[in-house]
Every structure is written in structure tokens, then in C-alpha cells.
Amino acid sequence: MSSSADINEQAADWLLRLHEGSLEADELARFDAWKHADSQHTAALERMQNFVAQMQALRLQKAPVRAALSVGRRRTPRGKRSISALLLVIALALPLGLLVRSQAAVYWLADLRTAPAQWQTRTLADQSQISLAGNSAVDLHFDDQQRRVELLRGEILVDVAHDAQRPFIVATEQGEIRALGTRFLVKREDGSTLLTMLESRVAAHGVRSSATTEVAAGEQARISPDQVQTLGTVDTASVADAWQQRQLVVQDQPLTAVLDELAQQRAGYVHFDRAALAELRVSAVLPLDDSDRALQLIADALPVDVQRITPWLVRVSRR
Structure with a gap:
């Protein structure tokens, strides 16, 4: 159905x-x-x-x-x-x-939020830094006992200031990540949370499991409500550089998944037939803060047409 x-x-x-x-x-x-x-x-x-x-x-x-x-x-x-x-x-x-x-009201009432294609960096009360990718939102819960960031949408990069008395926690619908001084990326995906460690270590667990998994620098893990699954290693320098340059780096990924990513960074709607594009795959470095250019790069490399019907509606079709 x-x-x-x-x-x-x-x-x-x-x-x-x-x-x-x-x-x-x-x-x-x-x-x-x-x-x-x-x-x-x-x-x-x-x-x-x-x-x-x-x-x-x-x-x-x-x-x-x-x-x-x-x-x-x-x-x-x-x-x-x-x-x-x-x-x-x-x-x-x-x-x-x-x-x-998807509870848009939660996004509009968030403590910090960014529009599509808008990146933002803030220094928090404890001197930690948080950077929000485009179309992201967080709530902040800081008191004498804890430092807690709730990721409501999108992706964040956190650079945690050391505080031995108060743990720093990033929470999503799927689980929690606890750190005492580290740098990492957290991204909300459909039904899971993607954690990418750039420095030090964290302890992560799903909301329905008390068992924690340590994830170290250079490792990536997917958090679901019941478990934390390690995915392998990443080149931390390349990941950090891509974040700073606001780039989407993909290697042999389905075109439909890439279009979903780009759609998150547009104010309107990207319309495409998933079945017609299912066999096409992408290897590219694409600008997340300029989705029009990213779509044109895809059209130049693959047999697809990109039709800009209005500023709010783009259609991608098989050529």
C-alpha cells in the first residue's frame, strides 16, 4: 500500500x-x-x-x-x-x-534553527560550539547538572568544551550520545541517527536499550531505538573538510537518495519518479548550499533533465 x-x-x-x-x-x-x-x-x-x-x-x-x-x-x-x-x-x-x-511546529519553536541551505555556528553558554547544517533545528537544555542538546531535525557538528561535572548529551528520537570533551557529527535520518566521530570518544545507546557502545575517532555508527550499529571507519579530515565547504560527497550512491538530500536544502519541492531513476547512481562532490548548481552537475553527468518550473518546484526526469 x-x-x-x-x-x-x-x-x-x-x-x-x-x-x-x-x-x-x-x-x-x-x-x-x-x-x-x-x-x-x-x-x-x-x-x-x-x-x-x-x-x-x-x-x-x-x-x-x-x-x-x-x-x-x-x-x-x-x-x-x-x-x-x-x-x-x-x-x-x-x-x-x-x-x-513531521511536527513543523516543533521546528519553528526550536531554540536554534536554520533555513534550507543556511549554515550557522553558535557558541553555547559552556563555551562548546554547535554548528547547524541547512534545514536543521535543536533545543538546548543546560542547567547545573547537565548539558543536553536535542536534535529535532537535520545535522549538527558539536565541539564540546570539557566539563567534568556536567556530561554533554546529544539526544534524538532514536537514542543518546554522551561525551566529556570531543568533536562529532550527528545527523537525523529516516528512523535512525547517524553518528560520525571526528575526535575522542562517546558512549551511545538507543532509547529502548541501556547498553552503551563506545564509538571512537574515525568511526561511524547508526543509532536505532534498540541498538547502536558500528558502520566502519571514515577519513575524518575529509569529512570535516566537506562539512566546512558545505559539500555532499557521495560515492556510487543511488540518485534518488542524493535527490532526497538535496531536497532538504531547498525551500520548495523536488519532484521525481523514483522507479524511473532507480537504476542511476552518483559519484560526485555536490554543493549543499547551492542545490540549483548541484542539480545541474547531476544533469551534466547523468541522463536526466532538470526542469525548474517555478522557484518552488523542480522536476527531475529520465532523459
């Missing part, structure tokens, strides 16, 4: 193609079959079409929306001008739905 996110993505793809007028008779038949195969499909289409109607009603009232639609009109042939409203709505509506399900 498809997830709500998958159904939204499929609905967006069908609506885009319908408004482009590019469907042949057999494709129209497949669309009709998809639409009637599940009541959730019809509901997703109706939600997006309702958003289109709402956005069109707001066109004359909201200056930012008018400006965005004007950009779409200038780039769209006369017979297809209405697509600008549709695409802007899809670009805004889909991420909004996903954000609501």
Missing part, C-alpha cells in the same frame, strides 16, 4: 502532465485507472485542485503570490498560462502537508 506522501507525489505528477496536455490515449486510460483504483487517489487530486482554486482566488490579494505567478506566466506559452497557479500550489501544498506530519 502506498503512503500518503507517495500518493501525493503520484497525484502531483498526473496533474502536471494533464495540464501540460502531454497525455496520449493510453496514458489517459492509465490515469483513469489510477484515479479509480483507490479512494485516496481521488481525494489527493481533489485536495490539490481545491488548492488551485484557493490560490487563484488569492492572486489579486497576495503580492508575493502575484509575483510568483507573473514569473510563471512569462515563461509559459499562451495556451498554458493556468499551469503557473497549479504548479505553485502543488509546490507549496505538498511540503506543507509533509511538514505538518
Whole structure:
């Protein structure tokens, strides 16, 4: 059974193609079959079409929306001008739905947060330093007994100041990492936390397990609620350099996974067909703070096209 996110993505793809007028008779038949195969499909289409109607009603009232639609009109042939409203709505509506399900309010209320493609470094009250990658958020809990950083979203680099009286803890939904003076990266992934040690050691454990695992400099581990799995070693100098340069370094990784990473650093939506791109793999060094350039580098190296439909919607398709 498809997830709500998958159904939204499929609905967006069908609506885009319908408004482009590019469907042949057999494709129209497949669309009709998809639409009637599940009541959730019809509901997703109706939600997006309702958003289109709402956005069109707001066109004359909201200056930012008018400006965005004007950009779409200038780039769209006369017979297809209405697509600008549709695409802007899809670009805004889909991420909004996903954000609501991932507790967007927690992100906006976080003690520290960064926008997509925005990096930030702060010195904390104990003189430790924390750097947030783009689209990241943390809550800080410092008192006389502990120093605790809760990673709510994204990735952080922490450089811990020594304090023998108060442990320094980084917590995620999956587990905790305890240090007394060290430097490491923590990244939230789907269902797990990725820990990369740059200096010294930490003790890590899952939220459903009291057994701790020591992870030393140059090692990487994945933390799940029930265990800490060591993944092997990394070149700490290269990892640190990539972080400082805001780069995504990938070696023979699935293109879909790379696109997911880049999508986290955009204010809008990256739309692509996972099945069509499933066989493509990437080896590259990509700029995380310039996703447009990263996508162009991918298009130059692989048989894919990158279509910038609006500033908020990019589509990547198999060439």
C-alpha cells in the first residue's frame, strides 16, 4: 500500500502532465485507472485542485503570490498560462502537508534553527560550539547538572568544551550520545541517527536499550531505538573538510537518495519518479548550499533533465 506522501507525489505528477496536455490515449486510460483504483487517489487530486482554486482566488490579494505567478506566466506559452497557479500550489501544498506530519511546529519553536541551505555556528553558554547544517533545528537544555542538546531535525557538528561535572548529551528520537570533551557529527535520518566521530570518544545507546557502545575517532555508527550499529571507519579530515565547504560527497550512491538530500536544502519541492531513476547512481562532490548548481552537475553527468518550473518546484526526469 502506498503512503500518503507517495500518493501525493503520484497525484502531483498526473496533474502536471494533464495540464501540460502531454497525455496520449493510453496514458489517459492509465490515469483513469489510477484515479479509480483507490479512494485516496481521488481525494489527493481533489485536495490539490481545491488548492488551485484557493490560490487563484488569492492572486489579486497576495503580492508575493502575484509575483510568483507573473514569473510563471512569462515563461509559459499562451495556451498554458493556468499551469503557473497549479504548479505553485502543488509546490507549496505538498511540503506543507509533509511538514505538518513531521511536527513543523516543533521546528519553528526550536531554540536554534536554520533555513534550507543556511549554515550557522553558535557558541553555547559552556563555551562548546554547535554548528547547524541547512534545514536543521535543536533545543538546548543546560542547567547545573547537565548539558543536553536535542536534535529535532537535520545535522549538527558539536565541539564540546570539557566539563567534568556536567556530561554533554546529544539526544534524538532514536537514542543518546554522551561525551566529556570531543568533536562529532550527528545527523537525523529516516528512523535512525547517524553518528560520525571526528575526535575522542562517546558512549551511545538507543532509547529502548541501556547498553552503551563506545564509538571512537574515525568511526561511524547508526543509532536505532534498540541498538547502536558500528558502520566502519571514515577519513575524518575529509569529512570535516566537506562539512566546512558545505559539500555532499557521495560515492556510487543511488540518485534518488542524493535527490532526497538535496531536497532538504531547498525551500520548495523536488519532484521525481523514483522507479524511473532507480537504476542511476552518483559519484560526485555536490554543493549543499547551492542545490540549483548541484542539480545541474547531476544533469551534466547523468541522463536526466532538470526542469525548474517555478522557484518552488523542480522536476527531475529520465532523459
